[in-house]
Amino acid sequence: QVQLVESGGGLVQAGDSLRLSCAASGRLFAAYAMGWFRQAPGKEREFVAAVSWSGGRTNYADSVKGRFTISRDKTKRTVYLQMNILKPEDTAVYYCVVDSLRGGLGQDPGSYDNWGQGTQVTVSS
Numbered sequence: 001q002v003q004l005v006e007s008g009g010g011l012v013q014a015g016d017s018l019r020l021s022c023a024a025s026g027r028l029f030a031a032y033a034m035g036w037f038r039q040a041p042g043k044e045r046e047f048v049a050a051v052s053w054s055g056g057r058t059n060y061a062d063s064v065k066g067r068f069t070i071s072r073d074k075t076k077r078t079v080y081l082q083m084n085i086l087k088p089e090d091t092a093v094y095y096c097v098v099d100s101l102r103g104g105l106g107q108d109p110g111s112y113d114n115w116g117q118g119t120q121v122t123v124s125s
Contacts, residue, residue: 002026002114004096009119012086020081022096022116032103034072034079038092047107049081059105086123093118
């Protein structure tokens with residue numbers, strides 16, 4: 001069993017920054033990738049970013065490229081999402097994910113077999 005605990009969400013104004021963290025615990029000895037998805041009210045869950053287990057490869061949704069940065073601390077089994085120049089359309093619940101089965105830094109939710117409970121990010125205009 002893998003537990004993922006997100007933190008760092010909150011209410012900010014457009015143009016501000018936030019840093020999300022996700023700590024993994026439990027039976028997670030290795031994986032292919034960690035990442036983030038988000039879901040806004042009334043919308044489907046969408047891919048945000050992913051980073052390989054080694055930290056050497058990343059993948060971003062077009063909507064966040066140049067504004068968000070994903071990184072990993074292997075010693076702490078933690079993944080971070082630095083979010084800059086936030087926009088109201090970034091408002092969503094952000095979920096931490098782990099892919100321990102498939103590999104590939106996919107953008108499909110089905111590529112990830114472990115999910116956190118989510119943390120709310122609200123960006124006011």
